[in-house]
Amino acid sequence: MEPAAAKLIGAGIACIGMGGAGIGVAFIFGNYLSAAMRNPAAAQGQFGNLIFGFAVTEALGIFSLLIALLLLFVPL
Secondary structure, three states, X not given: OOHHHHHHHHHHHXXXXXXXXXXXXXXXXXXXXXXHHHOHHHHHHHHHHHXXXXXXXXXXXXXXXXXXXXXXXXXX
């Protein structure tokens, strides 16, 4: 296999992490909304956990994008 083809395949595989981050964010917000509808009094207390979970999940997605861009644009 040629190195250029391997770089493109590796970048594509690294982009799977961005899809996983999107699914993770949807999962976090969906569960928060479900819990807030069941117990509205406790929703405000869990908002900090929601934002922390969102930030960590998005950071992993951005890290995945960074790896893909490094694989694409760094010369061999």
